Amino acid sequence: MKQREKLFTYVATLLFIIILNFLLPRLMPGDPFLAIYGEEAALTLSAETKQELIAQMSLDKPLWIQFGAYLHSLFRGDLGYSYALNAPVSSVIAGVLPWSALLVGSALILSTLLGFVLGVESGWRKGSRSEKLILFSIIGISGLPSFLIGVIFLLFFAAQLDWFPLGGALTPYSDFTGLTLLQDILKHLFLPAMALSLTQLSEILLLTRASMLTNLSSPYVHTAAAKGLKPLGIRYRHAGRNSLLPVSARLGVSVGSALAGSLFIEIVFAYPGMGDLLHQALLNRDYPLLQGIFLTIAVTIILANFLADKIAWRIDPRMREE
Amino acid sequence: MTRQRNHLIATWIIGILCLALLLVGCTNQAGQPQTSKTGEKSLTYTIADSVGDWGFPSPWGHYQRGPGYVRLSLIFDTLIWKNAQGLIPALASEWDYEQSTKTYTFKLRDDVYWHDGQKLTVQDVVFTFEYLKEHPYPWVDLKNIKNVETEGDRVKIILNTDFAPFLTNVAATLPIIPKHIWEGVQEPEKYTEPLAAVGSGPFMYTDYNKEHGTYFFKANENYYGGQVLIQELKFVKVNPQMVAAALTKGEVDAGSIQPEMVEQLKDKYTVLSESGSANVKLMFNHKKDPLARKEFRQAIAYALDREDLVAKAQRGHGVPGSPWLYVADNKWHSPDAQQYEYNPSKTQELLTKLGYKLEAAQDGEENSFWVKNGQQVKLELLCEASQIRIAEVLKEQLAKVGLNIEIKSVESKTRDARILAWDFDLALNSHGGLASDPNLLNKFILADDFNSARYSANEQLVNLLRRQSRAMDEAERKTIVQEIQKIYAEEVPAFTLYYPNSYWAHNGKMPLFYTNEGIAIGVPIPLNKMSFVEIE
Numbered sequence: 001m002k003q004r005e006k007l008f009t010y011v012a013t014l015l016f017i018i019i020l021n022f023l024l025p026r027l028m029p030g031d032p033f034l035a036i037y038g039e040e041a042a043l044t045l046s047a048e049t050k051q052e053l054i055a056q057m058s059l060d061k062p063l064w065i066q067f068g069a070y071l072h073s074l075f076r077g078d079l080g081y082s083y084a085l086n087a088p089v090s091s092v093i094a095g096v097l098p099w100s101a102l103l104v105g106s107a108l109i110l111s112t113l114l115g116f117v118l119g120v121e122s123g124w125r126k127g128s129r130s131e132k133l134i135l136f137s138i139i140g141i142s143g144l145p146s147f148l149i150g151v152i153f154l155l156f157f158a159a160q161l162d163w164f165p166l167g168g169a170l171t172p173y174s175d176f177t178g179l180t181l182l183q184d185i186l187k188h189l190f191l192p193a194m195a196l197s198l199t200q201l202s203e204i205l206l207l208t209r210a211s212m213l214t215n216l217s218s219p220y221v222h223t224a225a226a227k228g229l230k231p232l233g234i235r236y237r238h239a240g241r242n243s244l245l246p247v248s249a250r251l252g253v254s255v256g257s258a259l260a261g262s263l264f265i266e267i268v269f270a271y272p273g274m275g276d277l278l279h280q281a282l283l284n285r286d287y288p289l290l291q292g293i294f295l296t297i298a299v300t301i302i303l304a305n306f307l308a309d310k311i312a313w314r315i316d317p318r319m320r321e322e
Numbered sequence: 323m324t325r326q327r328n329h330l331i332a333t334w335i336i337g338i339l340c341l342a343l344l345l346v347g348c349t350n351q352a353g354q355p356q357t358s359k360t361g362e363k364s365l366t367y368t369i370a371d372s373v374g375d376w377g378f379p380s381p382w383g384h385y386q387r388g389p390g391y392v393r394l395s396l397i398f399d400t401l402i403w404k405n406a407q408g409l410i411p412a413l414a415s416e417w418d419y420e421q422s423t424k425t426y427t428f429k430l431r432d433d434v435y436w437h438d439g440q441k442l443t444v445q446d447v448v449f450t451f452e453y454l455k456e457h458p459y460p461w462v463d464l465k466n467i468k469n470v471e472t473e474g475d476r477v478k479i480i481l482n483t484d485f486a487p488f489l490t491n492v493a494a495t496l497p498i499i500p501k502h503i504w505e506g507v508q509e510p511e512k513y514t515e516p517l518a519a520v521g522s523g524p525f526m527y528t529d530y531n532k533e534h535g536t537y538f539f540k541a542n543e544n545y546y547g548g549q550v551l552i553q554e555l556k557f558v559k560v561n562p563q564m565v566a567a568a569l570t571k572g573e574v575d576a577g578s579i580q581p582e583m584v585e586q587l588k589d590k591y592t593v594l595s596e597s598g599s600a601n602v603k604l605m606f607n608h609k610k611d612p613l614a615r616k617e618f619r620q621a622i623a624y625a626l627d628r629e630d631l632v633a634k635a636q637r638g639h640g641v642p643g644s645p646w647l648y649v650a651d652n653k654w655h656s657p658d659a660q661q662y663e664y665n666p667s668k669t670q671e672l673l674t675k676l677g678y679k680l681e682a683a684q685d686g687e688e689n690s691f692w693v694k695n696g697q698q699v700k701l702e703l704l705c706e707a708s709q710i711r712i713a714e715v716l717k718e719q720l721a722k723v724g725l726n727i728e729i730k731s732v733e734s735k736t737r738d739a740r741i742l743a744w745d746f747d748l749a750l751n752s753h754g755g756l757a758s759d760p761n762l763l764n765k766f767i768l769a770d771d772f773n774s775a776r777y778s779a780n781e782q783l784v785n786l787l788r789r790q791s792r793a794m795d796e797a798e799r800k801t802i803v804q805e806i807q808k809i810y811a812e813e814v815p816a817f818t819l820y821y822p823n824s825y826w827a828h829n830g831k832m833p834l835f836y837t838n839e840g841i842a843i844g845v846p847i848p849l850n851k852m853s854f855v856e857i858e
Contacts, residue, residue: 084385086377086511087532095533151563159567166564166573172536173529173556270374270561272533280373285735 003313010306017298021291022070026063079295080288084281089292092277097296099169100273102185103192103266104258111197112204112254116247119208120240124231126213134205142202146261150195150268157191164191167270192262192269199261200254207250208243215239249312252305259297366554367832369849370568370577374535374559379527380518381459381497382510388754388845391461393537395841396555396851397437398497398521399547401428401447401477402489404842405852406835409489412547413442413498413522414477417489421794424468424481426488432475434546436500437526438517444472449501451479457510461843462496484792486799487759495842498522524550524855535559548855551832555854569827576828576849581639587827594828596836597641597821598649599757599846602712604817605741605749608777612676612699613747619814621672622748623662625723626716630664632820635712643818646807647756647766654760656804659811669723680724690724700726704741704749706734712750712819741772756821758844760803761791767810777815 054060061069073080079089118134125131141149158164165171169188176184215221216239224234263275270276274293281289313320376390377383379397384390403412411417414428434442451470454462466488469480481488503520507513519527524547525539537557541550560568565577566587584593604626606613613619628642641649645662648655670680678692678699692699705713710731717727727748732740741749753773755762764787766774778784786806793799826848828834834848841850 085375085532086383086385092532099533154561154564155567159564159571162571166568166571167561168534168559170534172531172534172558173538268561268563270372270535270559270564272535272559280375283373 006309010302014299014302017295017302018071018074019067021295021298022067025287025291026066079292082281082286082289082292084284084286085289089288092289093274093292093296096273096277099271100259100262100266100275102189103196103271103273104255104262106189106193107196107200107262108251108254108258110193111200111258112247112251114197115201115204116208116240116244118201119205120212120235120243122205123209123212123216123239123243124235135209138205139202141198142200144199145264146196146199147264147268149198150192150265153191153195154268164188167268169272188271192265192271195268196258196261196265200258203250203254203257204247207246208240211243211246212239215242245312245316248315249308251311252301252308255304255308256301259301365552366556367552367576367854368556368558368574370560370565370574371535371557372560372562372565372578374557375532378514378518378530379537380510380514381461381499382457383514383518386460388841388847391842391845392847392849393557394497395523396525396539396849396854397519397523397527398499399434399523400496400498400842401493403852404490404494404837404839405850406838408838409494410852412494413447414493417493419794421484424484426479426481426493427473428477428479428493430475430477431546434522435544436522437520437542438500438503440500440502442498442500442522444475444477446501447477447498448472449505450496450498453499453504453510454496459496462492464492467492484794486791486793487761490759490839491761491843522546524851525555545855547852548857551854551856565827569829575831576826576834578847579825579827581637581823581825583827584639584825591827592830592834594826594834594836594848595823596757596825596846596848597823598652599821599840599844600752600754600824601643601647601756601821602709602750602752602819603643604716604819605746605751605775606814606816607744607746607748608775608779608815609744612694613701615676616813617672617676619817620662621669621676622720622725623814623817624665624668624672625720625725626662626817626819627664627719628820630719631712631715634715636820636822639823640820641823643820645811645814645817647763647810647818648807649756649821652757654800654803656807656811659804659808662811662814662817666723669725689721689726691726692724698726700728701747703727703729704737704746705729705731706737706750707731709750709752716750716819738772750819751816754846755844757840757846759839760799762844763787763790763803763806763810767806767815775815777813779815780809780813783809783813 077090079093081087082089082092085092118138122131122134154166158166165188167188170176170181170184171188174184218239221234221239224238229238259274262273263278265271266273266275267279274297278290278293280286281293371389373389375385376387376393377385379390379393381394381398384394399412401412401414402417403410413430413434415431416429417426419426428447430442430444430447436442448470451464451467454464458464466482466485467479468482471478471480500520500522503517504510507518510518516527519530521527524542524545526542528540529538530536535557536559537555539555541553541555543550558574560574560577562578562580565574565579566583568574569577569587569591579587579593584595587593604622606619606622608614608616608619623645632638632640632642644650644655644659646656646659673692674680676694678694680690681693681698683690703713703716710729713729713731717729720727737749737751740746741751751773753766755765765771767777768774768784768787770776783806786802786809790799790802790806793802824846826834832853834853835850836846836848837850840846
């Protein structure tokens, strides 16, 4: 029953986002055609093509028929056409999606691993000087906006020390293949992924630390200690493992905030992902592309939350009992 | 069982991460790619661009902005071209105009080959004009062309009416395309095969990557116009803040830089600066009172300290506006037009003449204000969010002379729509395109567009604007254009506040320069293809 309710919430959220995405350009002042297709379309399209498009989107019909036409094209995977980029929105987004996934995915793995280890350690060392140092530095860094961390990284590690490239996802027109290409991609990925994961770190750290504190005072931990198990084993295998539960449950939210953070990081590092694309779309006032990106991001976040729920439900027996 | 599995997964993840870090570490020494270092030997020239993607470099593939055209122009040649001084021959070695028949004749060179080896002939030129009539190319307006004919190695282009901007706006802009490739293409905007980028210019298309925003061109060894000085030309995407670092590291040879970087770079690199092609201007709603009176508009013009505005809103990186549209060092500018030197007492004088009275400030109010028929003068200044700073300076300056301004910041589309609908008092607007053929005057004074003043109240001005494009004699045209500017400055249908500076830095390996009146129809980017060609 509980699961079904949850599923309903997800579907309702998705529908709400689709409706919002549909309504916003139509509520903007001025010609909805221009709001949907952008000024570029007015420059390049002939009057006939414009009429054709208006008919195709039912822009001359009542709102609910327009919505029907909108849903219809959405289900066919048609997100509209970007006249500024002279390409279908879906193909433009599909082109950058792998890079965004690589960046956000690696940043999430990095921040989860680091945050977890630091959370376990700071929970274990509660009250010590090293705990204070961890908390102070990580929370301090996470307080900075992601683009600022990005710029500092770039200036120091790329411009000053020349350890990493100044941006992009790979060296353009190098002859790299196979392993050298992989190296090149990782080298370009390292700084943006680090910068992004640093901003996500504190949340996971604090979450792990809090549940670590609860777990450490639980009877099973005392039992493990009484059995003479090594502290490292108690810390990670017993208390630490159970502290992972809230972290995994929050994974969905983390995907959302990492995606939001990546929008800025990508601009700073000229990384060819969704954030960079969104930035260009904003500058061009490319409304079809903006809408497509918003929808993709919203659906990704909903999916991530849904998956995180599923995972938490699977690995935590208590959730199933509820 | 599960514990072991989890363990295994965790070990795997950590293992992969360690490997990744190791790989990254290794690349620091060995992986520095030679190609990105622009050594003298490889003769690769790399240009940084903050946007990167400007579309596929074919006439219908590139995005309709300057940088898109510039990439196209490196591959495709036009009948004639421009350098820093003016028009130069390109595909056509000579040209002339016969006014009685309204015919331009271009004599084509006979040593031009397309990148695929085929010879370029007059048929290609005729085909280009015919194809463009069917598939319009937004950069060139062909409406005034009556017919295109051939006569041996000559192409005759017959016009409907005399059209002075023809040479720059058509002959030096229209990319000639190969007939044997395009004749079967029905939807040119969807045709983005490598063949669609076969041109006759100094560079040959090799690659374009939309996601990464990169271009890769190779030198055309058989270029008719001279030897190409480099072997490879690349465009790469670089964050604008990092262009200076990329130059210093040798990763790029040239790039557009932000004003803040000029000081840092000017000793070691060549810094090119340009102003006058873009402007920020104050639009007046001259369709309603009080701004319908030109004296009122003049009064505002006298109250604006443009030097102060450049210092405050642009941190000095700009040129104070000229009331006649053209920047003062432009060859078309009118030296004896009204200047509107900052003079608040002139504002007082003009407003008093119009019947306004200056009332002293009451308690609690800082400034005095103007009143007519018991009504206080209050004007709304429409702007978009990025112009707030400029608006604040204007408000402050106008408050000093007793003019009360209320700033209204809206989304730029809303601003444009409201300007177009005359739903404003004052509005801030910015646009480029001022460094091109004087035909721009019609576009920014008469055209029905939100960038235009749409001012047809002065008949003499309208007549002169109509005449200017038909004046085929340059001296005659100059006189007309200067007269237009004088009237424009006198009428102040809109008021140019300043011209922002834009900067490029390069390492001097290639002699980059700004083109006279901009590349083609006026692109103010110092990437003229002739910079890369050794002229015999």
